[in-house]
Amino acid sequence: MEGSGILRLYEIEYSDLMLLSSSSSSCSHYQEKIIMENLGPLGPGLLSVTNVPDASILRRKLLPLARKLALLSREDRQRILRDHNLGSDVPLKNPDRNVSSFAMQLKYDQGLECIGRKPSHKYENMDGISDFEDDGFDNLEHMFKALGFCMMEIALCLARICDRDIGGNELEQSLLESCAAKxxxxxxxxxxxxxxxxEAGQRKGTSKSNNHARRKEILLKSNNLETNGNEVRSSEIHANLWQQWHYDYGIFTVLTDPMFLTSSRQAAENSEVSVSSDQECTSPSGHSYLQVFHPNKNKVLMVKSSPESFIVQVGESADILSKGNLRSTLHCVQRPARLENLSRETFVVFLQPAWSKTFSISDYPMEHYNPSFQPLEQAEENNFSDQGQNALTLEIQKIVPPLSARLKDGMTFAEFxxxxxxxxYGGSGFQSIK
Known part of the structure; x- marks a missing residue:
């Protein structure tokens, strides 16, 4: 919903995070308290980290490559992914896909040496990155790992801080035991x-009129994405999202503040197939288009983060392992209305426990295990906007399976x-036909 309220994330400086996570830290407990309030059961379940060394140049060089990879021919893309040890977990053959994702396992034993260095010497081989061509892939693997290891470091530091507040070292140890993040x-x-x-997929054996009809159909679909901020209809809730409502089921998810690109297109000479160029632009609304459901406020909020910051979200495994002291974040990614030439680029690291990690729910709060949403009938005494929020809440509930239906005591993380x-997403899953 374009009319959603704004959530301005609590920000912590990278240098403060490093100092706070140090075993010899003598910092005030105030920052630790604020971190736990934002990641805990009464908070939104996320925060941001600012002024991370080297993050700006890595983000600026790496993120535009996501679109370039997505629009390559299948043969060229497969070659580049193979050369840089990347894969994908989405059906890249589908031309109508909303998302293209390119993935790599990031092993802790390869990153710990990098993580242990001082910030000023963290990436000794970064000099060449600033010089390479913007549309080249020569440094793709190196940049991917450099940014990924940096984000893993942030997650480990936050896990250490949370462990100290909760007691024990369950979160940090669980991350390290997994051996890798993705x-x-x-x-x-x-x-x-x-x-x-x-058009590229239909180059052979397809008439120009059919291409034109398909193009008109796609643009018509985009023009129908705009919603009334005071009305909530099921078709609107599901249609205007790049990524549907869900919880991440790992420990932490760390992601870059997104980059937005506007693309232009024209027919190539002597061809019916379009060529495209892109240019970075600011967010048209001033926020990230990441939406979260704030359970304590029973509201959907649009996340606003500082440019070039890192956003950290709590996953369900952290919620379970912390016995409810951390709150997992229910979220989606909205597609801007009536902006058919706007794309969104981001880099994400998913950090999870080992597949063999066993979950216990004996001390887990039952209100988290089987949460009850505010009934729509209770909204009768609220204003019109509140009624819309409650209708949206009920629609979200229909497509997000509750934790109690997915987690049983003694399950391993692999089973969960x-x-x-x-x-x-299974054949009879909540979002299998969305």
Missing amino acids: GHLIHYHSMVDNIILR SRETTKQY
């Missing part, structure tokens, strides 16, 4: 991107993740 370079497609992919994926 990085994703993600391109959220504009409608123009889908037209280009469709399998059941979660099944209930979201």
